[in-house]
Amino acid sequence: MTKPTPFKVGQAYDSFAELLDQLWGENLHHGYWDDPPGDLTLEEATTRLTDKLAGLLTVKPGDHLLDIGCGIGEPAIRLAAAHDITGVGISIAEGQVERANNRAGAAGLAERLSFRVADAMDLPFPDESFDIVWALESLHHMPDRWHVIRQAARVLRPGGRLAIGDFLLRRVDGVPSDASSVDLVRMGALKLVELDEYRSHLREAGLVPEAAEDVSDRTRPSWGKAAERFEALREQALQHIGAEQFETTLSRFRQFDDEPAVGYVLLAARKP
Known part of the structure; x- marks a missing residue:
């Protein structure tokens, strides 16, 4: 069977945009x-993750962001407003791009920040x-994350930084886990790699790995929060993905909440 094109996948995401909004909020990430x-909401916690990743970088006024x-x-809106930078955001989902441009305009950032439909590959x-x-929780969606990293290295200026x-x-008690691939969404699989493999591919792309922070324990509550919200959205979700996929996705959220091998990392690298 022919695989869907990236833009067909983007159309699929747009078709359940409202569901994603209710599940993850404005940030669409952990x-x-x-x-x-504590009592942080998911929306507050997702904003904190954006700030944590930005904190691994030295962001200067006038920097140009992708x-x-x-x-x-x-x-991107948060970064542009906080650091006085310009930028471009890309997505394969036309609806997301339209909304992002509208939101940048509402924030008074239309002259410095724009969004367009494009394929990261x-x-x-x-x-x-x-x-x-900047690639915050997007590379696991790519057909080949290492190719995207090479593309990122190509468009970076010397001295530029990549944030992931x-x-x-994760290793459990020092032993590599065998949980190498797990289903996450109906369009594909969540391919997990170890930190050393990540660093190796960054170097192969001509980048110098710098900061790396394993934030698995700090992000793990996201899975439980997602499971609670997804269960509450059952009737709406069933209209988009059907009962079988709904139960599979809900089960995965709960499984990941209890699986120490499924972790999360924040990385920064520099182009010499």
Whole structure:
């Protein structure tokens, strides 16, 4: 069977945009909690994760940002407003791009921040175009995350920085886990890799790995929160994904909440 094109996948995401909004909020990514988690909402925690990843970088006024897998634009909008930078965000979902541009305009950032439909596997930008490439919880969706990282390295200027938030295959009691691939959404699988493999591929792309922070324990409550929200959205979700896929997804959320091998890492690398 022919695999769907990236833009067909994007159309699928747009078709249940309202469901994703209710499940994950404006950020469409995991949250960061203290230990113990306390009473932070998922929305507050997802904003904290954006700030944690930004904290691994030195962001200077006037920097030019590329946000790979921009969602509806919230992390890029937050970065542009906080650091006085310019930027471009890309997504394969036309509806997300339209909403992101509208939200940037409402935030008074339309002159500095724009969003467009593009495929991260074939970035439509010249070499050395950006000071920062940002990929927060988007690389696991890619057919080949290492190819996307090579593309990111190509469009980075010398001295530019790559910021990544991604799922991680953790060792349990010092032993590699065999949980190498798990279903996450109906369009594909969540391919997990170890931190050493990540660093190796960054170097192969011509980048210098710098900061790396395993935030698995701080992000893990996201799975339980997602399970609670997903269960509450059952009737709406069934209209989009059917009963079988709903139960599979809900089961995965609960499984990941209890699975120490499924982790999360924040990474930063620099182009020499």
